[in-house]
Structure formats: structure tokens, C-alpha cells
Amino acid sequence: MEYIYAALLLNSADKEITEDAVKAVLTAAGVEADDARVKALVAALEGVDIEEAIAKAAAAPVAVAAAPA
Amino acid sequence: MEYIYAALLLNSADKEITEDAVKAVLTAAGVEADDARVKALVAALEGVDIEEAIAKAAAAPVAVAAAPA
Amino acid sequence: MEYIYAALLLNSADKEITEDAVKAVLTAAGVEADDARVKALVAALEGVDIEEAIAKAAAAPVAVAAAPA
Amino acid sequence: MEYIYAALLLNSADKEITEDAVKAVLTAAGVEADDARVKALVAALEGVDIEEAIAKAAAAPVAVAAAPA
């Protein structure tokens, strides 16, 4: 999950999520950044609106298991 | 949330969550790390089972038994 | 609610909820502690399992009489 | 949770939530107050309308995905 956390960290800090940025963060954390994985992460994020994804996750804090009687 | 993500990144990479480590990660992300907040983060996590804290729902899910009228 | 917060604070810090302890906390907060209320608080919480009360409230199933359309 | 209980205790008693006040309350409870944590909490609470936050939670209708009977 380090790659995901790196992306969310940059997002939270309003920084652009580029391959270099992700790599820098991972390296600083002592993680051996896998180039392919970094590329995959950045590519995957292109089709995702992080704020939207977060909002959706935040809107469902109450997981209701409504059991029909 | 940058401080939290920094901690989670280190945790995910099996690195120790120290003030220096957190600061390094934040700085690499281009964040001006607030020393007090870094300190507070590390202090708050002392003795905390991170996996457990991540899993426990903060906004408690409400189990609803919906009985149709 | 100051009295309850004082009790929860002591409980969270693994301290015993005694009249002296509660009074000390309230006084430090600049509250004119009512002796009778302090006594009443300690007595009331004697039979209460605080952790359980908190957990119960967090997980409390809500019986909903949802009228179907 | 001691830190937040201390803050809400002060709030409930209509006292200002300052670092000194929080520290005093924690110390009176026999807690070794971490300066950084006190600072971080007080800073985070600045600008937060506590009554409003509480009211929001108390009145928050539980969004129920009513399962059709």
C-alpha cells in the first residue's frame, strides 16, 4: 500500500502526483521504489478523481446492514 | 492528513515511525513539516496497535434491523 | 458534562475515579466543584463499566420501524 | 482520549481551551501531558464550533438504506 499512501500524501498536501514525486517520497521512506509500479500508479490515477473517491468513502461512515424482517 | 499518511507509509514499509523518518517523508513530498505536529504524531502513536486503529471504524457503523411496518 | 468528562479523563488515563481525583481535575479547570455532585458522580459510576457503556453506545443497533412505500 | 476529554471539559465549563488550561487539567489528573500533543489539539480546535459539531452528530439522521420488505 506504500504507493497508494504516497499518492494520498501528495494529494493531501496539494502536490502533483508525478512519477518523480512518488519516487522521492518512497525513497525518503526507505522504500526501494519499483519504477513499473510507480508508473502503474500514476497511470491509474489519471482516470480517478481522488477527492470524489474520498468523498464517496467518507459518505458511507455508517455501514448499515439493513436486514429486511 | 499528510502526517497520518506519512505514518501509514512508514508502517506499511515496516519502517520505524520516528520524528526523523516522518519529517524526511514530508519534506520529500514538499511539505513544510511542523515540528510540533510531527512530535505529536509520534507521541500519539506510541503503544498504539496501528493495524487495530486502522481497522476500527471511527464513525461507528450502525447496525439497523429494519422491520417493515 | 464537566463531571463526566473529568471521570472519562481519569478513566482514559487509567486513574481511579475518586472524589478527590475528580475534584482536583475540576478545580484545575477553574470549575467550582459541587461536593454533592462529585459524590453523586463517583457513586453513580461505581457500578458502571465505562468501556462497556462506550462500546454499547457505539454499536447499539437501532430498531427502525421503516414503513414500506 | 485524555486530551480531547480535557478540552471538552473546559468547553463544558465555559472556559477557554488554551495550552496552559489543558495542561493544567491533565496534570491534575496525574497525566504526563505531552506538550506537542496539547499544542496540536488546541491548534486543531481553533475555529471549531464544538457545540455545532456535537449538534451535528446528535441530530445526524442515520442514513438507512431501507431494504424493501
Add this chain to the structure above:
Amino acid sequence: MEYIYAALLLNSADKEITEDAVKAVLTAAGVEADDARVKALVAALEGVDIEEAIAKAAAAPVAVAAAPA
């Protein structure tokens, strides 16, 4: 409702719910106890598990806004 409260009081003091006991409580409250009603109450509650009834009722009322499925 005084009669029911009297019963609840006796129950919480672990006393037997007898006609004399109920009468004593009511009288202490300054209520002119109706013998027939006391009799009926005691008879009706014979064998009733008050703890169980109380436990079931403990679920706090919650305002729920059921969102359409």
C-alpha cells in the same frame, strides 16, 4: 404510573414485590394506595422478569431518516 415505579424501585433494591412493600413505598410518597390496584399489580408481576423487560427497553430512541432504497 406510581405503582410501576414503586415496583421498579423495589426491584432495583433487590426487594420482593409484595403488596406491603409496594404500599409502603407509595405511602412514603404521600400517595393514597388503592388496595385493589396494588393487589392487581403484584399479581400481574408475579413471575415477570423485570430485568429482562428493562433491558429490552434500554435501546435509546434514535431519529432515523430512512433514505429510499
Add this chain to the structure above:
Amino acid sequence: MEYIYAALLLNSADKEITEDAVKAVLTAAGVEADDARVKALVAALEGVDIEEAIAKAAAAPVAVAAAPA
């Protein structure tokens, strides 16, 4: 809850909720009345509209704004 029961008993019988009255009722029920708790109870109930609180509870246990599916 004994103290609350005693207060509601008196209320139901249209009697004034005084320290003496509460004490008398509790004693008659065989409950060891704690002076401080009685004092705190009476003080806390001053200014509380008991009828209103009761009415809220007696109404439908769950106020559901059921939106038709």
C-alpha cells in the same frame, strides 16, 4: 436508576420532588439513600421539564422520516 425512579414516582403522583420526599421514597423501598446523590438529583432536576422529557420518550420509540422507496 433508583433515584430517577423515585423522582418520577413523585412526579407521577403530582408531589414535589424535594430531598426529603426522595429520601423517604428510597428508604421505604429499602434503597440506601446517599444524601449527596439525593441532593444532586434534586438540584439537577430543577428547571428540567419532566413532562416534556417523558412525552418525548413515550412517543414512537423511533421517529422515522421514512421516505418511500
Add this chain to the structure above:
Amino acid sequence: MSEVKFEHKIASWKVDEVNSLKELLKSGNVIALIDMMEVPSVQLQEIRDTIRDSMTLKMSRNTLMKRAIEEVAEETGNPSFTKLIDCMEKGAALIATEMNPFKLYKTLNESKSPAPIKAGATAPCDIEIKAGSTGMPPGPFLSELKAVGLPAAIEKGKIGIKEDTIVAKEGDVVSAKLAVVLSKLDIKPMEVGLNVLGVYEDGIVYDPEILKIDEDEFLAKLQSAYTGAFNLSVNAVIPTSATIETIVQKAFSNAKAVSIEGAFLTSETSDAILGKATAQMLAVAKLAGEDALDDELKG
């Protein structure tokens, strides 16, 4: 092997072609080997229009492309570049771009379009025909449909299919008859476009399997990471602007619970406590039956 030499016997167009290919190969950091999949010209043009600004596509003969790759590898002192040749198959083309290999894969995948399936081809997935009218008037088409196993009949003056039917399962070879029927029904189960065989960047050749990104899975991971962070922040009381309110609410909620459980009256909880006692009284009253109640209570 000694260096490749062009002898005067080789046709000059081939030499030009190889040189042209070599230029392409050196023009981008990311090189992809593509299978053209016999994509029809109309679709090819659409695809070209889509990718025009971000990449350069060149079709050629496999043998010439192979030669070009080998020569570039040698000229740039980069032997790993020849690994791209291992991916070569069928009707290949080359793409040069600056695009991230994963994004390239996604872009080309998204530029594929539905196409009819030919006789003898393998069904890429289950092919299902939905029930309903075909819009066709009664005629020989009815027996054609039946011949491929469709429950067809005349409904309201038109040929209709009575129920959803799977006419071919994934992996089945499609018969000529079925291909014709599907074509007439305008069903296009195939996806044609540029198929990625392999992508080279920085000494690594990426297999198409690796380049597939499961978007749903990714989204789920993002959300899970956020939720976990939120939980940690609240549970460990590490305040952030996004969680401070929840932290306050949690503390209050705990206080309320303890207050009610201990029946300790506070201005915030007196209603709830009195309400709880009332509810308990009512519960017991129910069990006590008619005679013990007063009129007020019965109401």
C-alpha cells in the same frame, strides 16, 4: 555475429524503410510493438485520429522491423532493446511515444471498437442474444435463426426471439451460419484496434498482462487507504482538519453514553435519562396488564 551490412543486392526501398524505422525507434523513450489485428480501415483512421497528438504509428514488415530494432540496439549500445523482438507476432506495427507504458496500454485499449465476428473465429466472450423483435418481416431469416439454436417465431408480424439465448460460449469457434446471423442482427462481439504486444522503456520490456490496470480494484484500495487513515486519526486522537470534528463527536458521544448508563443527570442528558426510565416503566407496565394501570397510562 558480425555487424549487419547492407549489400547492393538488397532493394533500396528496404534500406530506406529500415532507416525510417530506426528513426522512429530513436524518436521516443517508449516503444511499443503492436498487432494491427486486421483492423478495418475506417476504424484504423478513427484510432489514428485519436492518437495523432501523443504517438507515432508505423506499420511495416516484421523482418524489417526486426532488423531496425537490432541495429538501433547496437548503435545505442543498448542490447536489452532487442528483447522487444521476442514479442513480435502476427501483423506488427511500431509506436513511438513519450506516454507512460500503462497509460499507452489503456489508451490503445480504449480506442478499440466493436466489430462483427467472422466465421471460424473464436468467441472472445459468451455471445448472448436478448429476447425481442428483430424488426425483420417473416421470411427465410426465421429458419436461419432457428438453425443456430435461437427460439425464433413470428410475433406481431415480425420475426422475434422468444428468450435470451447464449449462442456461443467464450472459446467456441463461430460457424459460418452463426456469423451471418450475428451480422444480420448487428451484433459485434469482437473488439478491434491496436493490440499491444510489448512495450519497451528504460531497459525493460513490459508484457501486456502487466500493463492492465484493474480500475475498480485501484479505486477500492484508495478508499480503503483513506478510511484507514481516517480511523487512525480519530482512534489515536491525532487531529487533522478532516477529523477533528469526528474526534469531538466521539468524545461527546462517549460522555453521553456514560452519563446515561450511570443515570447521572447533566443538561445534555437529562431528557435521555428520564426518557430511558420512562421507557423501562412502560415496558414493565405492558407486562403488568390492564388492572394495574391507570387511565393516563393506558393512553
